[in-house]
Amino acid sequence: MRAARARLAAAGVPSPAVDADLLAAGVLGLGLGELRAAALRGTALTAGQAGRLAALVARREAREPLQHLLGTAPFRGLELLVGPGVFVPRPETETTAGLAVEAAAQVARSGRRPLVVDLCTGSGAVALAVASEVPSAVVVAVELDPGAHAWARRNVDAHRSAERVRLVLGDATSAEVLPELDGTVDVVASNPPYVPPGAVPREPEVRDHDPALALWGGGEDGLLVPRGVVARAAALLAPGGFVVVEHAEVQGESLRGLLAPPAWEGATTHDDAGGRPRATSARLARPAGTCAPPGSAPSQ
Numbered sequence: 699m700r701a702a703r704a705r706l707a708a709a710g711v712p713s714p715a716v717d718a719d720l721l722a723a724g725v726l727g728l729g730l731g732e733l734r735a736a737a738l739r740g741t742a743l744t745a746g747q748a749g750r751l752a753a754l755v756a757r758r759e760a761r762e763p764l765q766h767l768l769g770t771a772p773f774r775g776l777e778l779l780v781g782p783g784v785f786v787p788r789p790e791t792e793t794t795a796g797l798a799v800e801a802a803a804q805v806a807r808s809g810r811r812p813l814v815v816d817l818c819t820g821s822g823a824v825a826l827a828v829a830s831e832v833p834s835a836v837v838v839a840v841e842l843d844p845g846a847h848a849w850a851r852r853n854v855d856a857h858r859s860a861e862r863v864r865l866v867l868g869d870a871t872s873a874e875v876l877p878e879l880d881g882t883v884d885v886v887a888s889n890p891p892y893v894p895p896g897a898v899p900r901e902p903e904v905r906d907h908d909p910a911l912a913l914w915g916g917g918e919d920g921l922l923v924p925r926g927v928v929a930r931a932a933a934l935l936a937p938g939g940f941v942v943v944e945h946a947e948v949q950g951e952s953l954r955g956l957l958a959p960p961a962w963e964g965a966t967t968h969d970d971a972g973g974r975p976r977a978t979s980a981r982l983a984r985p986a987g988t989c990a991p992p993g994s995a996p997s998q
């Protein structure tokens with residue numbers, strides 16, 4: 699274990715001790731606590747286990763994502779299946795999902811079944827978090843990349859959520875996708891691609907393993923897809939409906955500009971758990987003279 703940690707540290711892996719422990723725990727079929735207890739007792743690995751661990755450490759040394767090696771990524775209490783071909787869900791997206799959960803729960807408290815759309819769903823992370831945390835919610839999730847869509851399908855099936863999470867293969871920015879839902883949706887959540895063309899990610903795990911379609915947002919500022927998502931959200935949402943879009947730290951002002959009056963109300967940029975401004979929300983304005991339905995939130 700000491701050697702594994704040292705090798706990962708030398709390869710520049712940001713959290714070598716945790717990664718080595720998680721890989722060893724995976725090989726032994728133990729939880730982290732059990733692994734550490736076994737290490738304290740001086741439990742030796744069998745030759746087979748040591749060989750499997752060495753192979754995994756070599757792949758992590760070459761900067762394959764830890765989550766690809768483990769086969770899962772944690773997300774708001776869920777374990778999502780991930781691997782090559784799908785974006786690994788990130789901790790900051792738990793904030794985006796949390797805002798969608800809160801908005802959907804508010805609708806549920808008013809006695810209605812919330813209708814939630816996750817645009818650019820990837821592994822299905824946001825859609826499944828909402829479905830598991832708001833049991834009355836009906837969720838529709840859209841993904842353009844057939845490879846990522848297949849991972850979302852596995853996750854929806856693994857979480858036995860197929861009756862409440864409908865997956866759609868298509869362009870989330872197209873008016874031809876889900877036109878039947880226009881004007882009826884309570885919450886739209888999205889973590890779209892938003893990296894601008896010049897900003898090549900430094901970490902090999904991201905640069906070499908996250909699918910290109912998941913990273914590059916298009917246009918000079920990386921906001922071509924997010925702009926399309928906001929336009930699509932404006933059409934999908936019922937008046938007073940809630941949208942939340944994730945973005946890079948430097949893009950909050952641009953997102954608030956896209957979610958501005960008169961079409962939108964109360965645009966607010968939210969910090970993630972690390973204190974970085976990473977998601978902006980707003981509500982679709984109601985036509986003048988109409989009042990808020992019971993249970994809908996006042997504008998922030």
Ligand SMILES: C[S@@+](CC[C@H](N)C(=O)[O-])C[C@H]1O[C@@H](n2cnc3c(N)ncnc32)[C@H](O)[C@@H]1O
Nearest residue numbers: 785787818819820841842843869870889891912
């Ligand atoms: C940054 S990843 C986020 C995935 C997931 N929402 C998450 O947070 O883990 C963006 C996802 O959007 C998908 N995507 C890119 N352009 C799209 C489009 N026009 N319509 C639908 N999905 C798109 C990518 O394939 C990728 O899965």
